Amino acid sequence: MIRKTFEWALSPMGRIAVLIAALSLFSLAAFGVYQSQQPPEQPIQFTHKLHVGLGVQCLYCHPGALRGPSPGLPTISKCWGCHQQIGKTQTSPLLKPMVDAMAKGEGFTWVPVAQVPDFVHFTHRPHVAAGLNCENCHGDMTQVTIAVNPQVMNMGWCLNCHKQKAAGDEEKLTKLTDCGTCHY
Ligand code: HEC
Ligand code: HEC
Ligand code: HEC
Ligand code: HEC
Ligand code: HEC
Numbered sequence: 001m002i003r004k005t006f007e008w009a010l011s012p013m014g015r016i017a018v019l020i021a022a023l024s025l026f027s028l029a030a031f032g033v034y035q036s037q038q039p040p041e042q043p044i045q046f047t048h049k050l051h052v053g054l055g056v057q058c059l060y061c062h063p064g065a066l067r068g069p070s071p072g073l074p075t076i077s078k079c080w081g082c083h084q085q086i087g088k089t090q091t092s093p094l095l096k097p098m099v100d101a102m103a104k105g106e107g108f109t110w111v112p113v114a115q116v117p118d119f120v121h122f123t124h125r126p127h128v129a130a131g132l133n134c135e136n137c138h139g140d141m142t143q144v145t146i147a148v149n150p151q152v153m154n155m156g157w158c159l160n161c162h163k164q165k166a167a168g169d170e171e172k173l174t175k176l177t178d179c180g181t182c183h184y
Contacts, residue, residue: 039146040111044097048144058134058141065134069123073110076101113149114138121182122158130165158182 052058061078062071080102083089089099101108116122127137134141138150162176175181 039148040113042111042146043101043108045094045146047146048141052142065124066128067125069125071124073112076107079108113147114153116153119183121184155182 051061059065061074065071076098079098083095083098089095098108137153141147159177163173166173166176
């Protein structure tokens with residue numbers, strides 16, 4: 001059976017079939033990568049570029065980055081506090097989802113994009129306390145229109161920085177590269 005399949009795969013028709021199978025697998029994989037780099041469907045087309053450009057601080061909308069384990073994503077009342085004073089809010093089609101949600105007493109459910117799996121323990125606090133800036137890990141959010149999935153947040157990424165930051169300090173290196181520091 002195996003031998004027969006093998007012979008068939010080497011015949012001209014077989015080669016074409018194998019090629020087609022390989023190509024479709026490849027395009028499926030490419031499509032997967034493309035899909036995960038597309039911005040998710042958000043409740044409203046919020047852009048960092050515009051708002052950070054207005055001078056609103058990161059921590060105004062993500063205060064948990066200093067205080068809690070997770071920076072958190074802002075509730076609609078944070079948006080509304082400012083937008084109810086802006087004339088354009090009532091007329092802009094881009095802001096209609098906000099006006100409608102407020103009228104119905106609903107909130108926004110953001111689709112998170114920057115995430116590590118549940119079996120990874122990550123908290124912002126020690127990182128911010130160690131003097132890292134948001135852009136060290138999230139890139140330049142001041143230029144981001146619709147946030148997409150950052151592909152870089154894998155184990156190698158964490159370990160690279162931990163090794164770099166612990167250079168020369170054996171005790172710290174052991175701690176920051178220990179499996180139990182990030183997994184438990
Ligand atoms: C006016 C409020 C506001 C300000 C100011 C703001 N953000 Fe955000 N941020 C949001 C909202 C809303 C989302 C969720 C929607 C999205 O992903 O675009 C978000 C998402 C993010 C995400 C992706 C998280 C995820 O999982 O979706 C990162 C990272 C982030 N913000 C970092 C920053 C940084 C860094 C700054 C300062 C340079 C900043 N933000 C300023 C409102 C804000
Ligand atoms: C500090 C005040 C402030 C906060 C807080 C704020 N915005 Fe804005 N937002 C503005 C201003 C000012 C504009 C620009 C209005 C203009 O173009 O004249 C704007 C524009 C927008 C636009 C584009 C509107 C258009 O027609 O171009 C969207 C969408 C938006 N904001 C969503 C949000 C969301 C969602 C939040 C909460 C996560 C939020 N904003 C929080 C001040 C704010
Ligand atoms: C050392 C790297 C690092 C630094 C520095 C950092 N972040 Fe993050 N951030 C992450 C990682 C990793 C995640 C995913 C965490 C998770 O899945 O729980 C994340 C997630 C987020 C999210 C999504 C949170 C949510 O509740 O869904 C926001 C918003 C965010 N960061 C904002 C910030 C802001 C604002 C700063 C600066 C004050 C900052 N981050 C600094 C690595 C970092
Ligand atoms: C840009 C550099 C950088 C990146 C990226 C980074 N870290 Fe860190 N991490 C640090 C620094 C610096 C400290 C603080 C070390 C100290 O105590 O001085 C730290 C501390 C920690 C701690 C606390 C250790 C303790 O003292 O108990 C944990 C847990 C942690 N990191 C997990 C992660 C995980 C998980 C990721 C990837 C998702 C990650 N880090 C990515 C730089 C980084
Ligand atoms: C500095 C943080 C950190 C340390 C230390 C660390 N890991 Fe991880 N690990 C991660 C992150 C983040 C992921 C998630 C990777 C992703 O989403 O691609 C991960 C994923 C994994 C996975 C799942 C593999 C996969 O491809 O999904 C295994 C298994 C694992 N780690 C084992 C270990 C072992 C064993 C050690 C100790 C030698 C270790 N890790 C140390 C951060 C860490």
